[in-house]
Amino acid sequence: MCDFSSKTLGRCLCIITGASKGFGRSLAQQVPYILQAGSVVLLVARSGLLLEELKTDLENLTVHLGLVVNCVSADLGTAEGVAKTLEAVRQDAVNDYDHMLLINNAASLGAISQFCSFTDPAQVNAYISFNVSSALALTAGVLQALPQRPGRKRTVVNVSSVFAHKPLPRWVLYCTAKAARDMMFKVLAEEETDLKVLSYSPGPMDTEMQEEIFRQMGVRHELMPCQKSGAKLLNLVLDGDFPSGAHIDFFDL
Amino acid sequence: PQANLTTQHIEEVANLPYLGRALCIITGASRGFGRTIAQELSHVVKPGSAFVLVARSGDDLRTLQAELTDSEAGRAGLRVQYVEADLGLPEGLERVTTAAKEVATDLIDHVLLVNNAGSLGDISGFTKSFTDMAEVNSYLSLNVSSFLCLTAQILQAFPQRPGLRRSVVNISSLCALKPFSSWVLYCSGKAARDMIFRVLAEEEPDLRVLNYAPGPLDTDMQLEARSKSGDMLLRKSCNEMFSKGQLLSCEESCGKLMKLLMENTYTSGAHIDFYDI
Numbered sequence: 125m126c127d128f129s130s131k132t133l134g135r136c137l138c139i140i141t142g143a144s145k146g147f148g149r150s151l152a153q154q155v156p157y158i159l160q161a162g163s164v165v166l167l168v169a170r171s172g173l174l175l176e177e178l179k180t181d182l183e184n185l186t187v188h189l190g191l192v193v194n195c196v197s198a199d200l201g202t203a204e205g206v207a208k209t210l211e212a213v214r215q216d217a218v219n220d221y222d223h224m225l226l227i228n229n230a231a232s233l234g235a236i237s238q239f240c241s242f243t244d245p246a247q248v249n250a251y252i253s254f255n256v257s258s259a260l261a262l263t264a265g266v267l268q269a270l271p272q273r274p275g276r277k278r279t280v281v282n283v284s285s286v287f288a289h290k291p292l293p294r295w296v297l298y299c300t301a302k303a304a305r306d307m308m309f310k311v312l313a314e315e316e317t318d319l320k321v322l323s324y325s326p327g328p329m330d331t332e333m334q335e336e337i338f339r340q341m342g343v344r345h346e347l348m349p350c351q352k353s354g355a356k357l358l359n360l361v362l363d364g365d366f367p368s369g370a371h372i373d374f375f376d377l
Numbered sequence: 378p379q380a381n382l383t384t385q386h387i388e389e390v391a392n393l394p395y396l397g398r399a400l401c402i403i404t405g406a407s408r409g410f411g412r413t414i415a416q417e418l419s420h421v422v423k424p425g426s427a428f429v430l431v432a433r434s435g436d437d438l439r440t441l442q443a444e445l446t447d448s449e450a451g452r453a454g455l456r457v458q459y460v461e462a463d464l465g466l467p468e469g470l471e472r473v474t475t476a477a478k479e480v481a482t483d484l485i486d487h488v489l490l491v492n493n494a495g496s497l498g499d500i501s502g503f504t505k506s507f508t509d510m511a512e513v514n515s516y517l518s519l520n521v522s523s524f525l526c527l528t529a530q531i532l533q534a535f536p537q538r539p540g541l542r543r544s545v546v547n548i549s550s551l552c553a554l555k556p557f558s559s560w561v562l563y564c565s566g567k568a569a570r571d572m573i574f575r576v577l578a579e580e581e582p583d584l585r586v587l588n589y590a591p592g593p594l595d596t597d598m599q600l601e602a603r604s605k606s607g608d609m610l611l612r613k614s615c616n617e618m619f620s621k622g623q624l625l626s627c628e629e630s631c632g633k634l635m636k637l638l639m640e641n642t643y644t645s646g647a648h649i650d651f652y653d654i
Contacts, residue, residue, distance in 0.1 A: 202510070203509075206508075206510055239528075239529060239532070239576065239577050239580050240529050240532050240533045241529070242526060242529045243526055243529045243530045244467075245467045245470060245518065245522050248521075248522040248525055248526055249514065249517075249522050252514070252517050252518075252521060253514050256513075256517060256565070257510050258510070260504070260507050260513055260561070260565075261507060261508050261509065261510045263505075264504060264505045264506060264507045264508045265508045267504075267505040268505055268508065291576040291579045292576065292579070293576065293579045293580040294580065295576065296525065296576040299572050299573075299575075299576050300521070300525070300569045300572045300573050300576070301569075303569055304517075304521070304568055305565075306568070307553075307556060307564050307565045307567075307568035307569075308504065308561055308564075308565045310556035310564075311504055311557065311560065311561040311565070312504040312561070313556070314556050314557070314558040315503045315505075315608075316503075369556070
């Protein structure tokens, strides 16, 4: 859970989307261990209630470490949700940070269904809005709110999947969104040379998303606790020892 | 040199099997590569075939329709319909599928959908400028969602049956595989489209699925690329390709696409670039 060998991101603004459950929640519980006093953790999800519970859970730890935890309840599938989130980012951005870390984790599986069933553009547009457009708009807004500055590092993470590169029958929505996101972040890496951009594929973890996959597919993989994959991700971020724009899978390391 | 290539192309394809009595649906058919696809396809389909041409510009579609109807293929019985529609809007897709169903007959033995319609999006800025969800959604709606939904609708409207060949083509790009600075929307959209078709190829082994990257074509889209790209190095290299005569004519690239379709030996779901063959 806290195997980071006292490495730290310093005073950091850390933004995590999809923070109420699963991998995002786990990251929110782990990241305080690599932040110094004066850091702010901004948690984003639709459920304000779950976020507040999480904030309360973290209180002993974060207060002790001198960290502030803010919550934004927002539907990132909507322009209003992204705008609300960016407003909160801008408010938190006024402070001085050594590091900005954005983890684009919020995502959904979408309907797992045969290709020919996807005849409704409204359904596909809604899925893409949440799983692709919001990652772009949010990342763009965060980079604008915290522009390049000497002495300040910026890291942007895209929570990806092996299915960003590997097609899976009946999973057209999920594969497509992950493929689009990986490319989006590769373009970003080309453009912003000071930025560290990482597409991280966490492997199968014990989350509600995996429960849903099991319900739909009837196949259960060997699942790992989120913290195990989260630790790998945070160590990658701490070391910064990867080419910007890379796609790294849990099982690669 | 261009004339020689055309002659060579004619000789190469002369002995290849035609594409049957085909129902061809071509999007973005009013100009550029789509227009050329419609024209070239008319030479390699049998009498009794029907085309559905789709674009936003009714005037340009009517001109092309008249040209094809008056052509040798037209006089031999090729029927050409057009649908003036914005595929970024949901009603647009429905009208294309309806038109395709209306124009199809029992004699059709090949349904060929060419997803060519596409746009560059705003290439003047960089990824960090795209804070407007509406703009991003609008782009992806045309370039990704409509691509998926039109393909799904056509495959649903023309299900697999003995004696019916079905082929779907994605006009792809090197940008599906390689990131280009200041082209985040275009690269992401093309990467998405390639994946959509790779999933489709996995699901439907009897379907012929092709991601064809045509190479840098001398079209309005290429003009936009060399005049508006936000990345100056990229803009410069696009301008150099133009000034050195390195752009491909639509005919040249389309010739290779026709050969691929007629030889019909490509691996379904593959990404094939003009320069690969």
